[in-house]
Amino acid sequence: MAGSNPNAKPMDLTLKVWRQKNRETAGAMVTYPVKGISPDMSFLEMLDVLNEDLLRSGQDPIAFDHDCREGICGMCSLYINGRPHGPERGTTTCQLHMRHFNDGDTITIEPWRAAAFPVHKDLVVDRSAFDRIQQAGGYVSINTGGVPDANAIPIGKSIADKAFDAATCIGCGACVAACKNASAMLFVSAKVSQLAMLPQGKVEAKTRVENMVAQMDIEGFGACSNTGACAAECPVGISLENIAIMNREYLSAKATSEHVA
Amino acid sequence: MILDSKIPEGPLAEKWDKHKFNVKLVNPANKRKYDVIVVGTGLAGASAAATLGELGYNVKAFCFQDSPRRAHSIAAQGGINAAKNYQNDGDSVFRLFYDTIKGGDYRAREANVYRLAQVSVNIIDQCVAQGVPFAREYGGLLANRSFGGAQVSRTFYARGQTGQQLLLGAYSALNRQIAYGKVKMYPRTEMLDLVMVDGKARGIVVRNLVTGKIESHSAHAVVLATGGYGNVFFLSTNAMGSNATAAWRAHKKGALFANPCFTQIHPTCIPVSGDYQSKLTLMSESLRNDGRVWVPKTVEIAQRLRKGEIRVQDIKEEDRDYYLERKYPAFGNLVPRDVASRNAKLMCDEGRGVGASGLAVFLDFADAIKREGQPAIAAKYGNLFDMYAKITDENPYENPMRIYPAVHYTMGGLWVDYNLMTNIPGLYATGECNFSDHGANRLGASALMQGLADGYFVIPYTIGDYLAQNPTTKVTTDHPAFKEAEQAVIAKNNQLLSINGTRTVDDFHKALGLLMWDYCGMARNAEGLKFAKQEIRKLRDEFWRDVKVVGVNEELNITLEKANRVADFLELGELMVDDALNRNESCGGHFREEYQTPENEALRDDENYAYVAAWEFTGVGNDAILHKEDLKFENVKLTQRSYK
Numbered sequence: 001m002a003g004s005n006p007n008a009k010p011m012d013l014t015l016k017v018w019r020q021k022n023r024e025t026a027g028a029m030v031t032y033p034v035k036g037i038s039p040d041m042s043f044l045e046m047l048d049v050l051n052e053d054l055l056r057s058g059q060d061p062i063a064f065d066h067d068c069r070e071g072i073c074g075m076c077s078l079y080i081n082g083r084p085h086g087p088e089r090g091t092t093t094c095q096l097h098m099r100h101f102n103d104g105d106t107i108t109i110e111p112w113r114a115a116a117f118p119v120h121k122d123l124v125v126d127r128s129a130f131d132r133i134q135q136a137g138g139y140v141s142i143n144t145g146g147v148p149d150a151n152a153i154p155i156g157k158s159i160a161d162k163a164f165d166a167a168t169c170i171g172c173g174a175c176v177a178a179c180k181n182a183s184a185m186l187f188v189s190a191k192v193s194q195l196a197m198l199p200q201g202k203v204e205a206k207t208r209v210e211n212m213v214a215q216m217d218i219e220g221f222g223a224c225s226n227t228g229a230c231a232a233e234c235p236v237g238i239s240l241e242n243i244a245i246m247n248r249e250y251l252s253a254k255a256t257s258e259h260v261a
Numbered sequence: 262m263i264l265d266s267k268i269p270e271g272p273l274a275e276k277w278d279k280h281k282f283n284v285k286l287v288n289p290a291n292k293r294k295y296d297v298i299v300v301g302t303g304l305a306g307a308s309a310a311a312t313l314g315e316l317g318y319n320v321k322a323f324c325f326q327d328s329p330r331r332a333h334s335i336a337a338q339g340g341i342n343a344a345k346n347y348q349n350d351g352d353s354v355f356r357l358f359y360d361t362i363k364g365g366d367y368r369a370r371e372a373n374v375y376r377l378a379q380v381s382v383n384i385i386d387q388c389v390a391q392g393v394p395f396a397r398e399y400g401g402l403l404a405n406r407s408f409g410g411a412q413v414s415r416t417f418y419a420r421g422q423t424g425q426q427l428l429l430g431a432y433s434a435l436n437r438q439i440a441y442g443k444v445k446m447y448p449r450t451e452m453l454d455l456v457m458v459d460g461k462a463r464g465i466v467v468r469n470l471v472t473g474k475i476e477s478h479s480a481h482a483v484v485l486a487t488g489g490y491g492n493v494f495f496l497s498t499n500a501m502g503s504n505a506t507a508a509w510r511a512h513k514k515g516a517l518f519a520n521p522c523f524t525q526i527h528p529t530c531i532p533v534s535g536d537y538q539s540k541l542t543l544m545s546e547s548l549r550n551d552g553r554v555w556v557p558k559t560v561e562i563a564q565r566l567r568k569g570e571i572r573v574q575d576i577k578e579e580d581r582d583y584y585l586e587r588k589y590p591a592f593g594n595l596v597p598r599d600v601a602s603r604n605a606k607l608m609c610d611e612g613r614g615v616g617a618s619g620l621a622v623f624l625d626f627a628d629a630i631k632r633e634g635q636p637a638i639a640a641k642y643g644n645l646f647d648m649y650a651k652i653t654d655e656n657p658y659e660n661p662m663r664i665y666p667a668v669h670y671t672m673g674g675l676w677v678d679y680n681l682m683t684n685i686p687g688l689y690a691t692g693e694c695n696f697s698d699h700g701a702n703r704l705g706a707s708a709l710m711q712g713l714a715d716g717y718f719v720i721p722y723t724i725g726d727y728l729a730q731n732p733t734t735k736v737t738t739d740h741p742a743f744k745e746a747e748q749a750v751i752a753k754n755n756q757l758l759s760i761n762g763t764r765t766v767d768d769f770h771k772a773l774g775l776l777m778w779d780y781c782g783m784a785r786n787a788e789g790l791k792f793a794k795q796e797i798r799k800l801r802d803e804f805w806r807d808v809k810v811v812g813v814n815e816e817l818n819i820t821l822e823k824a825n826r827v828a829d830f831l832e833l834g835e836l837m838v839d840d841a842l843n844r845n846e847s848c849g850g851h852f853r854e855e856y857q858t859p860e861n862e863a864l865r866d867d868e869n870y871a872y873v874a875a876w877e878f879t880g881v882g883n884d885a886i887l888h889k890e891d892l893k894f895e896n897v898k899l900t901q902r903s904y905k
Contacts, residue, residue, distance in 0.1 A: 022816065040534045048539055055765045055820065060812055063819050065327060067500040069540045072425055073331045095651055120471050121817040128448065131328050135440040139433035140392050144312040144717045147390035151347060154401030164394040164419060167426060171330055200392045
């Protein structure tokens with residue numbers, strides 16, 4: 001029906017999907033044929049179609065996380081054909097369209113795989129470890145009210161732009177899923193470097209990086225071995241440079257730690 | 262029932278300051294004895310939860326998403342208004358107030374809107390102090406732009422991701438309080454009922470969306486910051502999970518629902534491409550600064566284009582109708598959202614729509630590219646052009662974009678007084694969840710402003726006033742009122758699970774959405790609304806007879822979650838229709854075809870309808886009771902909006 005490519009033919013596909021009842025039960029790949037998929041559908045709409053079919057036949061639909069379907073909330077995930085958010089660079093699963101697949105394709109769909117992201121059900125994982133890392137220091141310690149006028153804190157445009165680039169992280173966890181060590185360094189470094197670059201965040205920069213890194217380790221994320229898979233798979237293009245900034249911040253914080261044992 | 266808006270006495274500009282002095286304060290040592298529940302963690306909820314925690318209250322915050330950072334405020338693109346007048350271009354608190362009242366077509370409360378304009382300046386200071394990376398000029402100061410046809414540059418922005426950056430700021434403040442132990446966060450938890458004890462809001466019943474467990478939480482006050490109800494229409498720019506359940510179930514417990522028919526339809530969205538479509542994507546209306554809106558001049562040309570017999574490039578200049586420029590020479594393509602949307606519908610109704618479905622109009626940048634060059638256009642709109650290309654697989658630099666209006670925001674919501682308290686003592690509603698600030702039409706970049714104003718700067722004062730007058734005595738969740746509410750929630754879930762019918766929840770939701778869109782969308786008339794009311798009732802009966810919900814309650818059950826939400830939409834939809842039918846005038850987003858000027862513009866009836874319509878629930882299938890709060894305009898003169 002869509003206007004874009006009138007010649008695009010509906011596709012028949014074979015899906016291999018990870019099904020897992022809950023955290024305690026072992027999961028397995030289950031095969032589902034899907035027919036008549038429009039190339040203009042998004043990947044999640046393709047799963048909607050399958051779920052409607054499953055429901056009509058009385059079967060449990062596949063649980064997957066999603067919300068805004070605009071690529072900004074970070075709720076959607078899915079490890080598609082061995083890649084977080086699928087084959088398109090710089091694209092979340094909700095913005096991935098079926099025109100990037102071919103009629104007859106077999107597509108494997110798995111949840112994020114990481115010890116720190118246990119599976120709740122099917123493709124839904126628990127990413128609350130990310131929230132706890134942010135709670136460890138991903139903020140500027142100010143209360144509401146009593147702050148200076150916004151223009152009393154001038155910030156150079158290039159610094160502001162760089163801080164913005166780091167601040168666009170959507171917290172989806174693709175970096176962890178892409179990493180062979182399930183490291184969360186790119187996620188943590190995005191917040192650390194955003195705030196370390198800005199005058200508002202500099203005041204607490206040392207304790208912030210120490211506390212956030214400590215929490216990252218407590219959560220069980222792996223070490224960084226600098227392969228760069230995280231940045232390559234990041235749907236919003238968070239740069240590897242943030243990890244370098246965080247390492248520098250961390251070393252300097254440790255060398256002059258304000259933590260009193 | 263007499264609706265007391267509790268607007269403070271005195272001149273407009275002094276009301277809020279006076280009120281802040283007159284409200285009762287809770288002694289710092291006593292604050293820790295009060296518990297407050299905040300439902301929803303978007304801009305209005307996260308900012309309220311964080312600020313109340315900072316003040317010393319014990320806060321419990323709830324969201325249905327897996328993290329408070331996912332709330333749909335995150336998707337707001339354009340910006341946030343504030344009367345800073347940093348650009349020295351004549352802005353002021355009064356001008357922002359005036360623009361908002363006028364933009365809302367004179368259906369909002371003067372005092373609330375003035376306070377909104379006043380605190381707007383504090384919001385920007387707060388967000389900058391948090392480290393929100395707003396756009397800046399080379400000198401290091403904040404940048405502004407003009408937005409949504411405003412004559413001053415008062416919009417602060419962070420590229421096209423302002424909502425994301427503001428929400429992450431509020432989320433960081435919330436995280437700090439979670440770390441301090443002042444806020445306890447409950448993600449993946451959905452409110453399914455409000456609990457009242459002795460006529461006051463004292464808690465909520467929730468469902469843990471992972472385990473299915475039904476739990477109660479008690480408090481001294483409850484704040485609903487649960488967003489709007491645009492998903493009644495199934496297709497909207499809202500997130501998939503956005504729903505009205507918390508607000509609707511509070512309504513069923515006695516909270517009045519105000520102006521439900523005031524919905525905003527945004528003109529620049531990507532058109533529907535097929536019946537599998539799950540949601541609609543908005544593109545910032547800044548596109549209308551350079552894009553020209555047109556359709557073919559004749560039905561015949563439009564038909565040939567739709568059939569693929571001709572290409573858009575084959576349509577000669579004289580065969581194109583730039584209808585907004587033709588009809589509104591003064592404002593052209595920059596007419597307000599409601600006018601732009603309605604005219605797109607008119608063109609498509611005439612049979613001159615484009616795209617395979619005929620439900621789209623062109624937004625053409627060819628002239629702008631010719632004038633300024635492709636790099637200049639790419640610098641301004643690159644991310645939007647990329648988004649369009651990603652979704653449609655078309656290059657908007659070579660072909661005109663196709664756009665169509667989509668449901669975007671709901672101005673109506675729970676009725677609240679000046680303190681943002683509903684008519685139920687101890688129950689508050691903030692942000693899009695309430696009705697208070699946008700009248701019949703919201704201006705661009707004002708939603709973020711209202712959410713943060715309510716959460717950071719209004720609720721922290723007004724809730725203290727209520728708590729100070731109430732004892733610190735706690736109610737335990739063993740109280741019969743909690744047990745009764747839990748049993749009702751469990752019974753409803755069991756009923757949904759036991760029907761085992763033939764139609765899916767989405768199937769019903771889509772049917773409801775179509776009815777709402779066709780009869781209670783961009784244009785409404787009495788006959789259509791009456792028809793829709795009957796059809797909604799039939800659909801609701803069928804839902805409870807024939808819906809198919811699989812699985813059990815005690816698990817992560819996505820169908821059961823949706824079924825609860827759609828069950829509520831099926832009741833709310835009827836109230837929207839009732840409200841639209843009652844309001845025999847056109848204003849803002851509410852366009853009744855019977856009430857228009859000879860030039861087809863909205864015709865207000867200030868004599869008879871300058872009131873807030875607040876509806877009281879009387880049972881499913883029974884007609885709601887209308888309560889009126891008359892709107893008094895003492896500081897602005899009511900005029901007919903004209904964009905000719």
